Amino acid sequence: MSQFSAWSVFWNGLSGQKGWTRQWRDSEPQTKYDVVIIGGGLHGLATAYYLAKNHDVGKIAVLEKGWIGGGNAGRNTTIVRSNYVLPGNREFYEHSLQLWEELSHELNYNVMFSQRSHVTLLHNPGAVDAVARRYNTMRLTGNNDVEMWDLERLKATIPHLNYAPSARFPITGAAVQTRAGTARHDAVIWGYARAADKLGVDIIQQCEVTGINTTQGAITRIETSRGSIETNKVGLAVAGNTSRLWQMAGLGNLPIESHKLQAFVTEPVKPLLDQVVVFGMGGAHFYMSQSDKGGMVFGGDLDWYKSYAQKGNLPVAEDVTASAISIMPCLSRLRVLRQWAGIVDMSMDGTHFICKTPLSNLYLNGGWNYGGFKATPASGWHFADLIASDRPNTLIENFDLERFARGVNIDERGAGPDPKLHG
Amino acid sequence: MLRINCPFCGTRDHNEFTYGGDGSISYPELDAPMEDWIKAVFERENICGRQTETWQHTLGCRMWLRVERDTVTHEIFSVTPADPKLAVACGDDA
Numbered sequence: 001m002s003q004f005s006a007w008s009v010f011w012n013g014l015s016g017q018k019g020w021t022r023q024w025r026d027s028e029p030q031t032k033y034d035v036v037i038i039g040g041g042l043h044g045l046a047t048a049y050y051l052a053k054n055h056d057v058g059k060i061a062v063l064e065k066g067w068i069g070g071g072n073a074g075r076n077t078t079i080v081r082s083n084y085v086l087p088g089n090r091e092f093y094e095h096s097l098q099l100w101e102e103l104s105h106e107l108n109y110n111v112m113f114s115q116r117s118h119v120t121l122l123h124n125p126g127a128v129d130a131v132a133r134r135y136n137t138m139r140l141t142g143n144n145d146v147e148m149w150d151l152e153r154l155k156a157t158i159p160h161l162n163y164a165p166s167a168r169f170p171i172t173g174a175a176v177q178t179r180a181g182t183a184r185h186d187a188v189i190w191g192y193a194r195a196a197d198k199l200g201v202d203i204i205q206q207c208e209v210t211g212i213n214t215t216q217g218a219i220t221r222i223e224t225s226r227g228s229i230e231t232n233k234v235g236l237a238v239a240g241n242t243s244r245l246w247q248m249a250g251l252g253n254l255p256i257e258s259h260k261l262q263a264f265v266t267e268p269v270k271p272l273l274d275q276v277v278v279f280g281m282g283g284a285h286f287y288m289s290q291s292d293k294g295g296m297v298f299g300g301d302l303d304w305y306k307s308y309a310q311k312g313n314l315p316v317a318e319d320v321t322a323s324a325i326s327i328m329p330c331l332s333r334l335r336v337l338r339q340w341a342g343i344v345d346m347s348m349d350g351t352h353f354i355c356k357t358p359l360s361n362l363y364l365n366g367g368w369n370y371g372g373f374k375a376t377p378a379s380g381w382h383f384a385d386l387i388a389s390d391r392p393n394t395l396i397e398n399f400d401l402e403r404f405a406r407g408v409n410i411d412e413r414g415a416g417p418d419p420k421l422h423g
Numbered sequence: 424m425l426r427i428n429c430p431f432c433g434t435r436d437h438n439e440f441t442y443g444g445d446g447s448i449s450y451p452e453l454d455a456p457m458e459d460w461i462k463a464v465f466e467r468e469n470i471c472g473r474q475t476e477t478w479q480h481t482l483g484c485r486m487w488l489r490v491e492r493d494t495v496t497h498e499i500f501s502v503t504p505a506d507p508k509l510a511v512a513c514g515d516d517a
């Protein structure tokens with residue numbers, strides 16, 4: 001497989017685009033691997049890549065029941081930011097953002113990471129105070145790209161928001177992270193897959209894990225729809241299906257519930273919005289950006305009831321479109337082209353797990369709520385480190401399952417132990 | 424749209440209701456060991472399939488209900504008052 005370069009793009013442009021080859025092998029499953037990663041989403045693929053690149057662990061496979069990127073990896077609204085305030089989260093997401101900034105070079109694949117900034121609209125003094133506290137904490141702990149914008153600056157930057165004083169929630173300013181933005185989710189999946197494959201990782205699609213055999217507190221074999229696989233270590237990265245695989249290994253309950261989250265995209269229009277804009281007020285929750293193809297990408301709340309069905313329901317579609325029009329009225333005549341849903345692994349405190357488990361050679365990566373896209377590079381990096389070294393580094397030591405028993409809930413929203421509230 | 428048949432008000436769209444959560448949890452005695460409480464508050468079976476859950480008819484009678492629903496197909500099998508005494512009074516023999 002060839003290395004991408006300006007020259008190869010130029011040459012293929014002149015020669016009818018015929019010089020491109022397959023980006024990764026279609027591997028057949030072998031009977032034994034040193035490490036098996038279950039789940040070919042962003043986290044599974046990133047983990048396999050960093051394992052192969054940073055560590056010496058032998059033969060690695062990624063098992064995916066469908067096709068890579070068919071889960072939440074290919075369904076998200078692609079927002080990347082690091083404006084978290086709690087210790088642990090702050091450092092983790094900042095590490096992730098730094099990895100994002102180099103990712104296209106790292107993978108030799110254009111992931112179209114666009115640091116167009118993340119703009120949270122503010123509507124009242126309470127919200128201003130709350131966000132000032134968060135952003136000041138971030139600045140004090142070394143993250144200097146968060147700013148408070150007054151109305152004049154916001155109007156000058158994004159002129160066509162609804163600034164009418166008669167709006168239901170008049171806009172008074174914004175909180176902005178300037179290094180935040182979006183990336184092309186498919187490109188991130190393909191980039192990690194290609195780079196992992198190049199380092200010898202077998203990416204095995206249409207390979208569903210159907211059974212997990214254990215002896216004396218360790219996994220010995222994995223049963224799949226394409227045969228039985230022996231392995232020394234297993235990394236679980238199956239997002240919305242985490243509880244099902246966990247129970248397949250006989251491990252009981254988890255602090256996770258599966259919920260569905262929808263997204264929407266409109267017909268493409270000329271450049272209209274060069275930022276990610278977030279609106280959260282009076283029960284509404286809405287975020288949007290414009291894709292490079294021109295479609296307006298909308299997202300909102302969960303469907304509010306637990307679900308494993310990858311299809312969304314109408315009340316949320318109504319809430320999301322109502323929010324869109326209320327903050328940017330010029331969107332009202334756009335048509336929504338597509339709508340879809342993904343099953344997200346909502347955790348009890350809104351924070352993820354990258355940790356060891358009761359089985360000595362099983363490692364857990366999950367509980368990403370609906371913020372796991374931005375976490376991808378750091379998640380893969382630290383999960384690989386955990387699997388290779390068998391001990392959590394200090395940055396991830398509170399991302400374990402026992403934190404609730406220790407009283408260390410990492411609850412950014414302060415919403416309490418109700419998974420659906422951690423949006 | 425899910426349609427929930429409230430035993431008090433009749434069949435209504437689900438956005439009149441608020442989802443409570445897993446209806447199978449039973450809270451331990453107040454002086455039970457800490458582990459029992461951690462399990463009840465933080466750990467879930469997260470069933471893929473038929474589960475019992477609670478909903479409140481917030482924009483109707485405000486009663487708490489116990490709903491049996493499939494989390495994959497969203498089919499609803501039964502709706503009864505969450506309060507066991509009311510459930511009996513409403514003719515549910517469970």
Ligand SMILES: Cc1cc2nc3c(=O)[nH]c(=O)nc-3n(C[C@H](O)[C@H](O)[C@H](O)COP(=O)(O)OP(=O)(O)OC[C@H]3O[C@@H](n4cnc5c(N)ncnc54)[C@H](O)[C@@H]3O)c2cc1C
Nearest residue numbers: 039041042043065071072073077079209342371372373374
């Ligand atoms: C609508 C929506 C919008 C979102 N927006 C954002 C956003 O703007 N910013 C952000 O940071 N995050 C966002 N997220 C969250 C983010 O997409 C997820 O947290 C992240 O993708 C989860 O990790 P993943 O990619 O590894 O999961 P997935 O892509 O779901 O990967 C898990 C894989 O495991 C496979 N699998 C399951 N069971 C088995 C089995 N038995 N055997 C083999 N394979 C199996 C699945 O097929 C799947 O491919 C959003 C999510 C959704 C649904």
Ligand SMILES: [Zn+2]
Nearest residue numbers: 429432480484
């Ligand atoms: Zn009612």
